[in-house]
């Protein structure tokens with residue numbers, strides 16, 4: 300095999316996001332000859348968090364690895380699944396002792412691929428250093444898997460950019476999630492790492508990052524706190540398509556944005 304083709308989907312938001320994955324993923328996989336599907340599922344249940352049932356639903360649509368982020372603990376029933384299902388990840392730089400794992404190795408056509416989930420620290424809750432956590436995992440997995448894919452769930456573009464340069468030449472790809480807005484800076488860095496600051500969101504198009512726009516506007520206008528609701532209507536799938544050589548170097552990164 301000359302290359303592995305990987306599809307990474309941006310944060311799946313609520314039912315709108317889940318349903319477009321259900322309706323469109325198999326077509327995308329066939330059309331692009333995708334070998335591995337990774338998706339961020341941390342907003343998949345009611346717009347914030349993920350439940351065991353929802354994680355099973357996403358796996359059933361053909362997603363191989365689910366990454367998450369800051370809303371992972373919202374529904375307690377996910378904890379038992381995190382400890383049992385190695386393809387469901389929480390950020391690796393959560394404190395030692397946290398349930399679940401932040402990386403896994405999956406085999407694609409007998410080829411080992413390591414997926415790592417990290418979370419940023421700028422404008423987010425204080426956790427361990429994602430840079431040093433990457434070093435630690437890299438030391439452990441580099442002899443086992445030469446393809447390493449990272450979902451860096453972070454708010455600040457500066458932290459994401461810095462992390463991209465930090466892992467260049469060691470990881471095959473680093474993509475950002477969490478802001479739900481796709482950026483247009485996809486590139487292959489000099490060391491062979493594919494990079495994009497944020498791959499965007501999979502959810503309702505006419506929304507405020509996947510949530511009902513009227514409620515969101517009201518919150519901004521009146522300084523009130525309307526409970527957020529997942530927006531309905533036409534949905535969009537945002538993500539990236541990666542082509543990674545068997546030497547672990549990225550050959551291609553292409554943005555996906557379709558409804």
Ligand SMILES: [Fe+2]
Pocket residue numbers: 341368369370452477
């Ligand atoms: Fe998030």
